[in-house]
Amino acid sequence: MISRLSHVSIFVLNQESAYEFYVDKLGFRVHTDAPMGPDARWLTVTPPDQPDLEISLMQIAPGMMFTDESAEAMKKLVQAGTFGFGVFECVDIYATYEELKAKGVEFKKPPTKEFYAIEALFRDDSGNWFSLGQKE
């Protein structure tokens, strides 16, 4: 019986820039940051209150999970904002919204009451979309 999710991937255009976004802007903690040979880096971060969920920031590059062709295709899709990856929760969505805006995070939608939560929408530095949610 499966009980929990421990690792999940987000595909990013540049790991260095993703590090700044997820750690310095979103405030995530670095779990593992290790070179895996000359061309790969295993970089995982965790949400501050969820230290056992590792989010792997996987660089879209030929050689690892991608061929030259599939890497190019994936980059275009991510940049175009094709993917929504999940919902991050927070204590107070208005405070979090203001803080992230002050740090330069791009929002597509300000906090808005929806059926399931108060929700805002933002994108990471690669183009991946996330909901920011606060349950009422």
Added chain:
Amino acid sequence: MDTEDYPRAYIYRQVVRAKLFIDERFAEDIDLAGIAGEAYYSRHHFLRLFKSMFGTTPQQYRGRVRIERAKRLLAAGWGVTEACFEVGFESPSTFSSTFRRVVGVAPSRYARDAALRDESIAREPLVHVPGCFSAKLAVAQKSNSE
């Protein structure tokens, strides 16, 4: 979006500004009552607002930022005493007891565990990566070395 796009937006911006001030100046002996003044609130009102927005008091929040920063320094190879002063603690014993209470282990133990983990990763990186990712990494490394 710079105007009142939701109720009390101005208040949120003021308190968030104070929180970002703590993020930036956490290692300094800043007067937290002074921050309330900068946000144009009485100390009591400011504390109430801060706690409702961030789930903790400014004092506790600054302590948390200091410990998180210390964890990063210790993992990067800093000594316990150097990390202690760098993040704003005045006494190594207070630092150690606070660190142990928050993190669950002493700072020296945390630093040692981090160093051992780094050594292990350097020696055998793939054993630290779950198979659904590491199989791909292994294939990539093999093809790169050919």
